[in-house]
Amino acid sequence: MSTAVAQSEFNLPSLGDTSASIMSREQEYQLGRAWLSMLRGAVRTLDDPLLKDYLEQHVYHLVQTSQLEDRRLAFVVINSSQLNAFAAPGGVIGVNGGLFLHARSESEFASVMAHELAHLSQRHFARNLEHQQRMRIPLMTAMLASVVLAASGGGDAGFAALASTQAAAIQEQRRFSRQNEQEADRIGLLNLRQAGYDPGAMPDMFERLSQLSRFDRTPPEFLLTHPVSQSRIADSRNRAEQLGGGGRRDSLDYQMLRARMQLFYEQSPGLAAQRFRAQLEEHGEQHHAARYGLMQALLRASQFDEAEQQLQQLLSAEPGNLIIRYAQIELEAGRGLHAQALAHADRLLEEHPGHFPLLFIKADLLMASQRHREAEQVIDRLAGLRPGDPDVWYLAAEIRGLAGNIVGVHSARAEYFMLAGDLAQAGEQLDLALRRSGDNFVHNARIRARQQELERLREVIKGF
Secondary structure (H helix, E strand, O other), X not given: OOHHHHHHHOOOOOOOOXXXXXXXXXXXXXXXXXXXXXXXXXXXXXXXHHHHHHHHHHHHHHHOOOOOOOOOOEEEEEOOOOXXXXXXXXXXXXXXXXXXXXXXXXXXXXXXXXXXXXXXHOOHHHXXXXXXXXXXXXXXXXXXXXXXXXXHXXXXXXXXXXXXXXXXXXXXXXXXXXXXXXHHHHHHHHHHHHOOEOOOHHHHHHHHHHHHHXXXXXXXXHHHHOOOOHHHHHHHHHHHHHHOOOOEOOOXXXXXHHHHHHHHOOOOHHHHHHHHHHHXXXXXXXXXXXXXHHHHHHHHOOOHHHHHHHHHHHHHHOOOOHHHHHHHHHHHHHOOOXXXXXXXXXXXXXXXXXXXXXXXXXXXHHHHOOOHHHHHHHHHHHHHHOOOOHHHHHHXXXXXXXXXXXXXXXXXXXXXXXXXXXXXXXXXXHHHHHHHOOOOHHHHHHHHHHHHHHHHHHHHHHOO
């Protein structure tokens, strides 16, 4: 079946809904960014540049064939091994590290992301508000609070207290309506097909979720907001078959990142190494993802010589793979060979200019080499490329301090605290930066502009 015919037969809705009368796209955007700041202040996040870069590049690839009009996205990776993913108003995409553990292939991971993008493209949050106009603010607060609770495992006392005051609203809005879920499934399936993935990955993922909920006392957090029924599985499988088979199922990059996450959540590097060795013995020498996991486990255990042996086999088998070549820099950095690691980073940056993980590790290596002025130039470039990344600003504050840039330290700390939800600290840092900047007109103007932005953010958050 052709994509055009499939789209017609699937009766995909028009984006010309009336939700804009309840909340404009700009209001959704501002709400989402304010809530993201609150979320980061409430839960632990993962700062792995490779993981973050993969998620962002992967989602933007799906966005190209999606119905999403406002493509100003922001991402957050929650440090939790539980399975969860969510989309919040204004283009906020969140996943738990556990999604990489449970989605066994790149296409399954893509199916979850395509589903969440469909919630955004159809503006399900604003459309729900349209039906609850009188409860607009309570429902908005409750829905976002429930996502925070799910993302954090329900352990944050402050948000638990907030949720308890909105219990009735959360009960009403904790999950999207059955119609919205079905709509997100159908649009997500079409997006998968158009992006080059096998749409059959979505019902496969649903089947696994159903099994998890059947045999586990505590179902995955994802199922609390996205309940899976047998009729939903059947509907998605039927529509996937109509779209036709074929398409990409998996990739080495995804499997290596899964191994990276498995190592992160393993009790010890030694246990992880045993498991990866067993996978190599079971599946043979061509299991590059298991070898990558073994190499990373050995690196973490400071067993550098054996890690080098594993790495060389990977480089021989996949000489052009960027994640493997990045691992070479990680190994050299682990051994304290900073000059060698920097040389490798520079060569790769010539091939991949502007690559976020490479710039991040280069700045870190320059700082470790006490080349603070050079490190500051790199991190300033990265801050310009990723102004919404708190991990970049955290490193920028550290580097600027070592470089003697005191105004820059306070400005970077202010940006970090604004993104991480500590607005009081952000205000203090901006005040300190303004006092230290003297008569520098450019610095003063920039700092005052950030103070105005901080006030705007405070006003938005007051609405919660």
